[in-house]
Every structure is written in C-alpha cells, then in structure tokens.
Amino acid sequence: MSGKKKTLLKVIILGDSGVGKTSLMQRFVDDKFSQQYKATIGADFLRKDLTLDNNKQVTLQIWDTAGQERFQSLGVAFYRGADCCILCFDVTNEKSLNNLTSWKDEFLVQSNISNPQDFPFIIIGNKIDVDDSKKIPSLQKKLNNIVNQLAVNANGLTYPVFETSAKDAINVQAAFEVVAKMALQQEEINDANANDASDDYNDAINIHLESEQRGCC
Amino acid sequence: MSKKKQEMSQVYLGTSNEFVFGELGGKGKHLSSFLKNLSLTSTSRKSKNLGEDVNSSIYGNMQYGRVLGEELGNGSGGVGGGGSDELLSSPGSPKLRPKLVGRSISMGTSFAFSGSHGDDSTSINLGGGSSGSSQSGVGNNGGPYKHSNLSSSSHLKSHRTHSNTFYKDLDADWDADLNDVRNKKLTSVKQKDNNNNDPSNKSRNSLSLVDSFHPEIGMVSSLPSLPKRKDEKISSASKKQSLDHEDHRAQLEVAKQNQLNSKYSKFYKILKPGNTIDINELRKLSWNGIPQDLRALIWQLLLGYLPTNKLRQSSTLTRKRQEYNEGLRVLTIDFDDVKTTSNTSSSSLINNKDRQIYHQINIDVKRTNPSIKLYGDPQVQKSLRKILYLWAIRHPASGYVQGINDLVTPFFHIFLHNYIWQVQKKAEAMNNPLKESDYEGLFIPGILDENDEIEAQFLKDPQLIHTTLNSLDTSKISPRAWSVIEADTYWSLTRLLETITDNYIHEQPGILRLVGELRDLISKIDLELSKHFEHEGIEYIQFAFRWMNCLLMRELSLDLVVRMWDTYLSETPLGFSHFHIYVCAAFLIKFSGDLKERDFQEILLFLQKPPTASWKEKDIEMMLSEAFIWQSLYKDASAHLRS
Numbered sequence: 001m002s003g004k005k006k007t008l009l010k011v012i013i014l015g016d017s018g019v020g021k022t023s024l025m026q027r028f029v030d031d032k033f034s035q036q037y038k039a040t041i042g043a044d045f046l047r048k049d050l051t052l053d054n055n056k057q058v059t060l061q062i063w064d065t066a067g068q069e070r071f072q073s074l075g076v077a078f079y080r081g082a083d084c085c086i087l088c089f090d091v092t093n094e095k096s097l098n099n100l101t102s103w104k105d106e107f108l109v110q111s112n113i114s115n116p117q118d119f120p121f122i123i124i125g126n127k128i129d130v131d132d133s134k135k136i137p138s139l140q141k142k143l144n145n146i147v148n149q150l151a152v153n154a155n156g157l158t159y160p161v162f163e164t165s166a167k168d169a170i171n172v173q174a175a176f177e178v179v180a181k182m183a184l185q186q187e188e189i190n191d192a193n194a195n196d197a198s199d200d201y202n203d204a205i206n207i208h209l210e211s212e213q214r215g216c217c
Numbered sequence: 218m219s220k221k222k223q224e225m226s227q228v229y230l231g232t233s234n235e236f237v238f239g240e241l242g243g244k245g246k247h248l249s250s251f252l253k254n255l256s257l258t259s260t261s262r263k264s265k266n267l268g269e270d271v272n273s274s275i276y277g278n279m280q281y282g283r284v285l286g287e288e289l290g291n292g293s294g295g296v297g298g299g300g301s302d303e304l305l306s307s308p309g310s311p312k313l314r315p316k317l318v319g320r321s322i323s324m325g326t327s328f329a330f331s332g333s334h335g336d337d338s339t340s341i342n343l344g345g346g347s348s349g350s351s352q353s354g355v356g357n358n359g360g361p362y363k364h365s366n367l368s369s370s371s372h373l374k375s376h377r378t379h380s381n382t383f384y385k386d387l388d389a390d391w392d393a394d395l396n397d398v399r400n401k402k403l404t405s406v407k408q409k410d411n412n413n414n415d416p417s418n419k420s421r422n423s424l425s426l427v428d429s430f431h432p433e434i435g436m437v438s439s440l441p442s443l444p445k446r447k448d449e450k451i452s453s454a455s456k457k458q459s460l461d462h463e464d465h466r467a468q469l470e471v472a473k474q475n476q477l478n479s480k481y482s483k484f485y486k487i488l489k490p491g492n493t494i495d496i497n498e499l500r501k502l503s504w505n506g507i508p509q510d511l512r513a514l515i516w517q518l519l520l521g522y523l524p525t526n527k528l529r530q531s532s533t534l535t536r537k538r539q540e541y542n543e544g545l546r547v548l549t550i551d552f553d554d555v556k557t558t559s560n561t562s563s564s565s566l567i568n569n570k571d572r573q574i575y576h577q578i579n580i581d582v583k584r585t586n587p588s589i590k591l592y593g594d595p596q597v598q599k600s601l602r603k604i605l606y607l608w609a610i611r612h613p614a615s616g617y618v619q620g621i622n623d624l625v626t627p628f629f630h631i632f633l634h635n636y637i638w639q640v641q642k643k644a645e646a647m648n649n650p651l652k653e654s655d656y657e658g659l660f661i662p663g664i665l666d667e668n669d670e671i672e673a674q675f676l677k678d679p680q681l682i683h684t685t686l687n688s689l690d691t692s693k694i695s696p697r698a699w700s701v702i703e704a705d706t707y708w709s710l711t712r713l714l715e716t717i718t719d720n721y722i723h724e725q726p727g728i729l730r731l732v733g734e735l736r737d738l739i740s741k742i743d744l745e746l747s748k749h750f751e752h753e754g755i756e757y758i759q760f761a762f763r764w765m766n767c768l769l770m771r772e773l774s775l776d777l778v779v780r781m782w783d784t785y786l787s788e789t790p791l792g793f794s795h796f797h798i799y800v801c802a803a804f805l806i807k808f809s810g811d812l813k814e815r816d817f818q819e820i821l822l823f824l825q826k827p828p829t830a831s832w833k834e835k836d837i838e839m840m841l842s843e844a845f846i847w848q849s850l851y852k853d854a855s856a857h858l859r860s
Contacts, residue, residue, distance in 0.1 A: 017619070018580040036587035039580075039619045041771065042762035045821040061818065068577060068619045073724040077758040 006049065006057045009183035010081050012111075014103045015088030016096035017067030020126040023166035024088065025064045028176045033167050040066045043078045050180050058180055075110035082111055083190070084120045084183035086175075087150070091125045091163065094136045100146055114193070117155040120182035122162070123147060124175055129165035477508070484511055489658045494518060494525040504787040506780060506838070513635030514661050516628070517705065519786040520712045523661065531662040534705075538663065541704035544607050550575055552603050555583075555595075571610065574617050578605045581622040586775065589687075591633075592626070596691040600699055601625060604707045608714070615721035620766040621714070627770075627779050628709040630686065632702045636694070637684055639664050644676045664701060671695035716791045720765060728765040731798055732757045735764075738802045738851060746809045753817040760824040764801050768793060772804070772827055777837050784841045799844035799851075807840065 013021050022037045022044070029048045044064040051057055063078045065071070079085075085107050089096040100123065108116045125143065128135075136142060143161065151159055160182075162175035487498050488511070499518060507515050517523035524533050550571070556579075582601045586592040592601075604625055609617035642656055643665055666672060675681060675693045684690075719727030736757040740747040750757075763771055770778050781800070785792035792800075805812075808827060812820055829836075 017577060036584070038584050038587065038771065039622070041620050041766050043759070044825055045759070045818075047818050047822065059818075066619060070616075070618045070721070070723075070725065074758070074762065077756060077762075 006059045007184065007187060008059050008061055009083045009180060009187055011060055011062045011084045011086065011179055011183055012079055012082045012107065013062060013064055013086040013088055014107060015067060015086075016090070016093070016099050016103075019067065019088050019090035019093065019096045020166050021064055021067065021088050024124065024126055024164065024172060025062060027166040027169055027172045029062075031169070033169070039068075040064055042066055042071060042074055048176075050177070052177070052180060052184065056184065058184060060176070060180060060183070072106055072110075075106060079107055079111035082107075082113070083186040084122065084179050085111075086122050086124055086179060087159075088124045088126060090127050091136060091139060092127055092130055092134045094142070097125070097136060097142060097146055101149055104150055115189070117153060118157070118186075118189070120157075120186050121150065121159045122175065122179055122182065123150070123159055125161070125163045126166055128163045128170060129168045481508055481511075484508065484515070488514070492527050494527070496525050500787040500789065504784050506834070507783045509634070510638055511659065512779070512783070513631050513705075514659060516631060516782070516786055517661060517709065520709050520791075522705070522708050522712055527658070534661070534663050537708055538701055538704040541607070541707050542700060544611065545603060548607065548610065550606060552599050552606070555579060555598075574609050575602075575606055577619070578602055578609065578617050578622070581605075581619055585622045586626055589775065591630075591686050591689065594689075594691050596694075596699065597629075600703050600706075601629065604629070604703050604710065607707060608710060611711075612714070612718075614723075615714075615718060618721040618725075618766075620763075621710075621721065623767045623770040624713065625706060625710050626775065627782055628706045628713075629702070630775065631779065632705050632709075633689075634686055635661065636664055636698055636702055637686070637689065640672065640675055641681055641684070644681055647676065661705075664698070666697060669695050669697050672698060713791070713793060717794050720794075725766075727794070728762060729758070731765045731794070732761045734798050735761055735801050735805075738798060738847070739805060741851065742802060742847060743806050743809055746806070746813060749813050750820070753815075753820060755817060755820055759821060761801065761805075764804075765797070768797060769801065769804065773829055773832065773837070777829075777832060777834065780834050780837050781841065795852075796844065796848060799848040800840060802847060803840045803843040806843075 013025065015021055017039065022040050023033060025044075025046050026032055026034065026037070029046050043066060046060075046062040046064060048060045048062070049057065050060060063082075065075075065078060085104075087100045087103050089100055091097075104121060108119070113119050123143075123146075125139075147159060147161055151157055160175075160178050162171050162178070164171040164175055166172060483502055484507070487495055487502065496518065499515065503515055503519060514523070518525060522537070524530050554575075579602060582598050582605070585598075585601065591597055601622065605617055605622060608621070639660055642660075646656070671693070672695050675695075678684075678693060680690075714721070717727055719725075720731075721727075736747075739750075739757075768778075769781070773781070785796060788796045804827075805824075808823070811823065815823060
C-alpha cells in the first residue's frame with residue numbers, strides 16, 4: 001500500500017434535539033464546552049485525527065445531525081457510507097432514551113447499510129454532570145432494557161454504552177476511541193467487500209456518493 | 218459639494234427590470250466591479266475612494282447621526298432668529314439640504330474645538346465648501362491660541378461673542394431661514410462644548426462616535442434653516458489646502474451625512490404626503506437599503522401587513538393585534554414554563570404532540586442568537602416562545618421547524634427597536650411640542666398608548682435617551698407594548714413563511730428543490746467550481762441545506778441579515794425563495810477561489826464557518842447586486858439550466 005493515506009472513518013451521531021450531540025462533538029474535537037451552541041440545522045461536519053492503540057492513524061469524519069424529526073428525511077444524504085453510528089440520549093430526559101430505537105431504525109432504513117445485523121452502534125447517555133434528582137428514575141434498568149431491545153436483531157452483538165458529560169469532559173474521549181475502533185473494523189469489512197467487487201476507491205465518502213447518488217434529477 | 222457627488226450609485230430593480238447605474242460620477246466604478254465579478258474572480262474589494270465608503274455605510278453606522286445632531290445644534294444655537302422647519306415640509310428644499318448639512322458640520326465641529334487647538338478648526342472644514350474657509354478665517358482673526366485664551370477666561374461671555382462672530386462670517390452665503398425653536402434647546406449643548414477647554418475633548422467632540430440610539434430622524438428634522446446675512450466673507454482658503462488625516466475623516470463624515478440626508482428625504486417623499494403610499498416606488502428605493510429608524514414601518518408596508526392606504530392602517534393593525542391576542546388566549550399552555558425536559562409538563566390540558574412542539578420551541582429559544590445579550594432576557598424569550606408556538610399551532614402542515622426561531626429574530630429586533638425609538642421621539646416631542654409633527658406618518662399606528670402607565674414611566678425615564686437594544690431593561694416595557702411588538706412580529710413572520718411554506722412541510726421539498734436549483738445555477742455560472750465539487754464528492758445538500766432552512770442567517774451577523782432583508786422584502790415576489798438562490802450563488806462564488814484549493818473535508822469545514830465575521834454592509838450590497846445580475850440573466854432560463 002504505497003502513499004497510503006490515513007483511513008477515513010465516517011461516523012454519524014443521532015439523537016433527540018437538545019441531548020447534547022453538538023456539545024459532545026465539540027468536547028471531543030476541540031476539547032471545549034460552551035453554553036452558546038445554536039440548534040444544529042441539517043447536519044454539521046467535523047473532523048478529528050486519532051492514533052489508535054496499534055499505532056493506526058485514522059481520521060474520523062463526523063456528521064453531527066439535527067435532532068428534530070422534521071430533518072430525518074435528510075438522512076439519506078448524510079448517513080450513507082457510515083462506518084459507525086452513535087445513538088445519543090440525555091440522562092435527564094426519558095423520552096430521548098425511549099426514542100433511541102426509532103433513531104436506530106431510521107438510520108438503518110436511510111443509510112442502506114448492507115449488513116444491518118453487524119453494523120456497529122454505540123450508545124451515549126450525556127449530561128451525567130447534572131443532579132441525580134433530575135436524572136431519569138431507575139436509569140440503569142431502563143437503559144438496559146433499551147440496549148437489549150436495540151440489539152435484538154443484531155448478530156449477538158452488544159452495543160457499548162457510555163455515560164458522559166460533555167460539560168465536565170467525563171468519558172468523552174474514551175467513548176470516541178471505542179467509536180473509532182468499531183468504525184475501523186466496519187470500514188475494513190466494507191473495504192474487503194469493495195475489493196471483492198474490484199472497486200478501487202478507498203474513500204468511504206466517494207464510494208457511496210459516486211456510485212449511488214447520480215441520476216436523481 | 219456638488220449634487221452629483223451626493224447621488225448614490227444605484228443598482229435597482231426598475232419596473233422594467235433594468236439595471237440602473239446612475240448617470241455620472243462614481244457609477245462607472247461600480248459598473249467595472251460588476252463586470253469584474255461577472256468574470257467570477259473573487260477578489261477582495263477595497264474602497265479606493267471616498268464615495269464608495271460613504272455609499273456603503275449609510276444605514277449601518279447610526280452613531281454618526283448623533284454627532285451631527287449635536288453639532289448641528291451647536292451651529293444653529295448661536296444664531297437666533299425666527300423661521301420654520303422649512304426643509305422637511307417644503308418640497309423644493311431637499312436641494313439645499315446637503316449643502317446646509319455640510320456647513321453645519323463644519324461649524325459645529327469647530328465650535329467644539331474652540332477651546333483647544335486652533336488648528337482643529339481649520340482641519341474640519343472640508344464639507345462646507347467655501348463657507349468652511351470663512352470659518353477658519355474667523356477663528357484665526359486673533360490666532361488660534363488667542364482665541365483659546367479668550368474662551369477660557371470667560372466661558373459664557375466668550376462663547377456668546379464667539380458664536381456671533383462665528384456665524385456672521387459663516388452666514389455669508391447661507392440662504393435659508395433659521396429654526397428658532399431648535400436653537401433654544403440646543404444652545405445649552407453648545408455651551409457645554411464651548412466651556413470645554415480640555416484638549417483631550419477634541420476627539421470626543423469631533424468625530425468620535427457617540428453612542429446613541431440612532432437619532433438620524435431627529436437630525437434630519439433638525440436641519441437648521443439659516444438666515445440670510447450680508448456679512449463679509451472672509452477667506453483663508455490657503456489654510457485648507459492640505460488635507461491631513463483629520464480632514465479626510467471629516468470629509469467622510471460630511472459626505473456620509475449628506476448621503477444619509479438625501480436618502481431620508483427620498484423616503485419621506487414616498488411616506489409622508491397623501492393618503493396612499495406608492496408601494497412600487499417604495500420597493501425601488503428600499504431595495505438599496507432602508508434607514509434604521511424607518512425600517513419597521515417600511516418592512517411592514519413591504520410585507521403587506523401595514524396597508525398602504527393610511528386611512529386603513531390604524532384599524533387594520535388594531536384588528537390584527539387583537540387577533541393575535543385572541544389566538545393566544547385559547548391556548549392552554551403556560552408560557553412561563555421553561556423546563557428543558559419534556560418529561561413533565563405543568564399543563565395536562567395540552568396533548569402530547571403540542572407539548573412536544575412547545576418543548577422543541579422552548580429549547581431552541583434558549584439557544585437563539587446566544588451571542589446577543591437581548592436574546593438571553595427572560596421576557597424576550599417568553600415573547601419568542603409565544604410567537605413561535607402560536608405560529609406552529611396555526612400551521613399544522615409544517616408546525617415548528619428548527620431554524621424558524623432564527624427567522625423570527627430580525628422582525629422582533631427591528632420592531633422592538635422601533636418601539637424604543639418611538640418612545641424616545643415622543644419623549645423628545647414632549648419636551649418640545651412643536652417638533653412632534655416631524656414624525657407624522659412615520660410612526661406605526663398603535664405602538665404607543667397614552668393610557669399605558671408603564672409607558673408613561675418609561676417616557677420620563679432619564680435613561681431613556683441612552684437606551685439601546687443592548688442596554689434595554691425589558692421590565693420598563695409594558696405588557697401591552699410587548700403584546701403589540703409580538704403581534705406585529707407574528708404577522709410579519711407569518712407573511713414571510715407563507716412564501717416558503719414548502720421549505721418546512723414534511724420532507725422539506727422546497728429546500729430540496731432550492732438546493733437543486735443552486736447546484737444547477739452554479740454549474741452555469743462557475744463550471745470549474747461545480748466540477749471541483751463533483752470531483753471531491755461534495756453534495757450541495759451537505760452545506761446548502763442550512764442556507765435555505767435559515768436563509769443564510771447562520772452565516773451572517775444579524776445586522777447584515779437585516780440589511781439583506783431590506784432587499785428581499787423589496788423583491789416581488791418576496792425574495793426569500795427565488796431571489797435567495799441567486800444570493801446563495803453569489804455567496805458561494807465569493808469563496809470560489811478558496812474552495813477550488815480545498816478537498817472534501819476542508820470545503821465542508823470552510824463552508825460551515827465561512828469567513829464573514831469582518832463583512833460590512835458593502836459586502837452584502839455587492840453580493841445582492843451580483844445576485845440581481847444573475848437573476849436577470851438566468852431567471853427565465855431555467856430550461857437551459859437543466860441542459
């Protein structure tokens with residue numbers, strides 16, 4: 001593999017509006033936190049270079065999506081070619097936890113993933129910095145239920161769960177390292193598939209945009 | 218200053234869709250920059266010449282108005298005499314205005330300097346033309362420093378003497394009458410300045426920007442009409458030959474004021490006389506930007522919310538505002554509920570779907586314009602929640618969609634500003650009853666209410682005159698006034714969104730269509746960029762979705778958006794849909810050079826945070842002009858677009 005570029009990994013973060021997706025991203029990418037984020041419209045793009053344990057250099061291309069349901073029809077343009085999907089909820093908002101299932105389903109429908117049973121998801125519960133009194137009552141139990149429910153169709157996979165605070169920088173880096181590893185694994189599978197089809201693209205984005213997007217107008 | 222220089226270069230939509238570059242002077246320059254832009258190079262345009270600078274910042278930098286206003290005061294204060302506020306009422310007078318203003322500035326500034334350095338008085342004289350030279354002549358009769366001594370030895374006396382001498386000379390060729398009323402009030406200001414011997418005041422008094430609440434209207438109406446005098450004219454033209462730095466600045470100031478005045482007078486001619494406002498003329502004029510204090514009124518006219526028939530205005534607005542209040546009354550939501558989670562709701566009366574809408578609005582209002590202090594205010598946030606929620610409930614096909622919270626803010630901002638402005642002007646008029654008529658026809662009906670006790674307090678508030686949207690204490694505004702501001706905002710927002718309904722309904726087909734149109738347009742205008750995007754795998758939806766959903770409000774500061782909307786609102790049909798595409802194209806192509814150097818990731822990162830922080834109104838105006846050109850080139854050629 002001569003002139004090898006860093007591996008590009010495409011990651012999507014989904015979840016209800018206001019659970020802190022943008023804050024998580026900013027904490028991870030720039031290690032900062034602000035109260036001043038505006039609501040994300042459509043999706044924002046972020047990039048972060050990482051070196052994994054095995055000295056492997058990767059670049060994460062992250063799409064930070066808008067949480068409002070109305071924007072879900074946009075998914076097609078952003079989800080395609082993803083290597084990993086983060087499902088995000090707010091530990092103080094039970095509805096955002098319950099909605100994870102529909103976020104996952106929506107993602108699988110729109111991303112047109114070839115191996116949905118094997119596709120890596122990761123669950124992040126954000127805002128653990130807030131008072132316990134404000135958190136969802138018996139959170140662990142409910143969380144377990146949801147996670148089991150999410151994995152019900154998966155090939156014996158368990159989806160990793162992280163509880164984070166973007167505000168206090170708790171667990172964010174750790175979560176994204178796992179994201180990167182999972183994405184890399186997925187990308188290698190994709191690559192293998194792509195090579196089988198004697199397709200020599202090595203850019204995850206290009207593969208899918210070029211091959212599937214044309215002809216819509 | 219010759220009239221032709223005061224003419225703004227104009228590019229406007231004529232009835233026949235023509236491109237008008239004006240006749241003379243600086244217009245050629247604009248033509249050439251358009252042509253330059255047509256060649257698709259994105260160059261940074263620096264204003265090489267005074268005229269361009271002046272043109273571009275007429276509406277934005279309202280601080281200047283204050284300086285002028287005060288200094289005009291100084292000027293007319295010393296003269297004394299009878300007369301009427303002729304300039305505003307007489308149609309023949311606008312011709313005189315720029316000339317007079319120029320002179321007034323010269324006069325006022327040198328007054329301010331009279332205690333400090335003699336040179337200063339000579340350095341500020343540019344705008345007034347020949348009268349400027351006579352002015353320096355006066356100060357120099359006894360030499361600058363001598364004069365300074367005089368005024369410091371006996372302030373009041375020297376002030377009086379000085380002003381008289383001063384005006385005698387200046388008045389040599391003035392040809393209008395004096396506004397007596399104004400003088401009385403402003404003499405005191407003048408005294409203050411005169412008594413000031415500290416050289417450090419020089420800069421403050423001269424061209425520094427005085428923080429104030431956009432008093433241009435006051436300034437215009439206070440243009441002094443000056444008495445004819447047959448005094449000798451002293452010339453010391455030699456003094457003025459060298460244009461030092463301050464000269465240049467002064468010249469800029471004067472030119473700016475002249476531009477502003479002539480702009481105002483054009484709007485007055487449309488707004489004031491008769492019972493019906495000529496909306497086409499108004500559109501034509503507003504396309505190039507609306508002065509801040511007239512903006513609320515004109516926006517409402519352009520939106521069709523405020524009737525052009527003045528006899529119907531008051532009753533229409535009363536009815537609409539009532540309708541808004543009735544709409545709110547039937548809602549069972551508690552707008553004071555600001556809990557961020559939707560787990561619990563204080564009101565069990567509303568159904569789950571409506572609660573969800575309220576929740577979404579609530580969390581979005583909290584993060585609306587977070588960098589502007591006003592939008593952190595609980596009262597402001599409550600108003601926005603009411604407006605947005607009512608709109609969402611009344612428009613179930615789309616409901617509330619994120620981004621509409623951005624679109625509501627320009628209206629809210631401008632209408633709240635207008636309220637404060639009206640209160641300020643009314644307070645001014647109460648101190649000076651003869652002035653009131655100046656604003657007739659410029660106040661939106663029903664904004665102020667004599668029976669509003671909280672408003673009565675606000676009118677007497679000593680802080681009122683210094684109040685800006687940034688320093689506003691929202692508790693000083695009565696619930697009645699909030700409700701009026703909200704209602705006007707609500708209806709204006711409704712009107713805007715009517716033109717782009719399909720942007721926000723299920724699957725947002727409007728936005729998808731607009732993004733597609735933008736892509737097609739770019740492939741016509743800038744094929745290279747188009748190819749580069751394709752090569753890098755960039756899809757327009759990845760960056761332009763937000764441009765359509767929030768009408769570029771995420772890319773530009775609120776002030777610039779407001780200027781942009783002057784033009785959008787002057788387009789027929791309103792420019793939020795179709796014209797916006799051409800603006801987006803102009804916006805994208807501004808960065809074409811940069812973008813062609815970048816790869817997929819860098820392009821997206823760049824477009825997510827385009828470098829517009831330093832943009833001024835002139836950048837926006839250039840962009841709008843380019844958009845206009847492209848619209849006229851491609852508008853009816855969509856068949857060709859699809860090649």
